[in-house]
Amino acid sequence: MKRYVKGDFPVSNVRRFLEPGPVVLVSSAWKGETNIMTMGWHMIMEMEPSLIGCYIWTENHSFELIRKSKECVINIPEVELATTAVKIGNCSGLDVDKFEKFKLTQVEGEEVKAPLIKECFANFECKLVDTSLINKYSLFVFEVVKAHVAKSPKFPKTIHYRGDGLFMIAGETVSKYRKLFKPEML
Amino acid sequence: MKRYVKGDFPVSNVRRFLEPGPVVLVSSAWKGETNIMTMGWHMIMEMEPSLIGCYIWTENHSFELIRKSKECVINIPEVELATTAVKIGNCSGLDVDKFEKFKLTQVEGEEVKAPLIKECFANFECKLVDTSLINKYSLFVFEVVKAHVAKSPKFPKTIHYRGDGLFMIAGETVSKYRKLFKPEML
Numbered sequence: 001m002k003r004y005v006k007g008d009f010p011v012s013n014v015r016r017f018l019e020p021g022p023v024v025l026v027s028s029a030w031k032g033e034t035n036i037m038t039m040g041w042h043m044i045m046e047m048e049p050s051l052i053g054c055y056i057w058t059e060n061h062s063f064e065l066i067r068k069s070k071e072c073v074i075n076i077p078e079v080e081l082a083t084t085a086v087k088i089g090n091c092s093g094l095d096v097d098k099f100e101k102f103k104l105t106q107v108e109g110e111e112v113k114a115p116l117i118k119e120c121f122a123n124f125e126c127k128l129v130d131t132s133l134i135n136k137y138s139l140f141v142f143e144v145v146k147a148h149v150a151k152s153p154k155f156p157k158t159i160h161y162r163g164d165g166l167f168m169i170a171g172e173t174v175s176k177y178r179k180l181f182k183p184e185m186l
Numbered sequence: 187m188k189r190y191v192k193g194d195f196p197v198s199n200v201r202r203f204l205e206p207g208p209v210v211l212v213s214s215a216w217k218g219e220t221n222i223m224t225m226g227w228h229m230i231m232e233m234e235p236s237l238i239g240c241y242i243w244t245e246n247h248s249f250e251l252i253r254k255s256k257e258c259v260i261n262i263p264e265v266e267l268a269t270t271a272v273k274i275g276n277c278s279g280l281d282v283d284k285f286e287k288f289k290l291t292q293v294e295g296e297e298v299k300a301p302l303i304k305e306c307f308a309n310f311e312c313k314l315v316d317t318s319l320i321n322k323y324s325l326f327v328f329e330v331v332k333a334h335v336a337k338s339p340k341f342p343k344t345i346h347y348r349g350d351g352l353f354m355i356a357g358e359t360v361s362k363y364r365k366l367f368k369p370e371m372l
Binding site: 017086164165167171181 | 231232346361
């Protein structure tokens with residue numbers, strides 16, 4: 001398993017890791033219980049404040065833990081954790097302690113009680129800031145209040161779900177289009 | 187420029203192309219005017235009906251065209267169109283006719299008046315079904331009512347924005363994790 005050395009990262013820039021569309025692991029805690037869910041439906045909604053929209057299904061055991069604690073951590077796994085991410089999505093926190101079952105390490109957060117997953121490339125501590133879309137759309141709007149990102153690699157090899165059990169693995173990152181951007185667009 | 191042969195595609199499965207997180211081109215039409223914008227902030231919100239949440243900034247010229255016509259087409263470009271996608275994002279429909287300027291071909295939709303972009307891998311005709319989040323979040327909730335997808339390649343080489351002028355190019359698609367999924371999860 002990779003061991004990352006992480007540093008603080010500006011919350012307004014978490015788009016650099018979420019906008020490409022990776023599968024993420026969402027960790028949560030409530031009254032002594034922790035859980036992890038695998039999530040593919042999320043989007044950046046604003047940079048300052050740093051807002052993320054996340055679809056969390058009512059059938060997910062994490063749904064109530066996050067709704068009640070009003071917190072979570074969005075963790076970004078690299079491809080080495082793909083098997084674990086699938087298995088996490090395939091079982092329920094009702095039946096198993098996922099940190100224990102998948103030998104993942106809890107790291108204490110600075111701003112939230114939900115645990116960070118040490119084995120992930122990045123960890124974004126989030127507060128639930130808008131509950132009004134949960135009933136209609138299962139849409140949780142979070143604000144990232146603290147971000148921890150590995151210092152290396154510069155660009156994580158994330159996994160991107162295509163449905164039907166297929167994943168696209170992040171390919172190369174290219175800078176050759178950068179010169180086409182107006183400075184104010186960067 | 188690639189020439190695609192496209193076929194109908196089930197609208198409930200458009201996640202296969204959007205969930206990996208590609209940059210898309212959104213085309214629109216209103217009162218004889220057409221426009222195209224480049225968009226990176228979107229998410230699947232439901233499969234049936236096929237709902238997509240999209241962040242469209244008030245400063246985008248497309249904002250009013252889409253708000254008034256209540257329609258758009260979400261087009262997925264492959265990497266061959268990366269330069270065009272950046273340039274589309276760098277100019278305004280106020281000043282230029284983007285179809286003309288970028289030599290893109292309009293194809294008539296079946297369910298919407300907004301034009302499809304022929305040079306894109308896939309075209310999803312969308313109706314605006316929820317306007318209630320536009321003021322607060324610039325969030326447009328669309329229903330995909332008709333989908334056209336190229337028969338080849340099977341997996342498009344999409345571009346994924348990392349911010350700061352950098353793009354991640356879609357890497358390989360792998361099926362080796364498929365056996366780990368419970369059948370009902372596929």
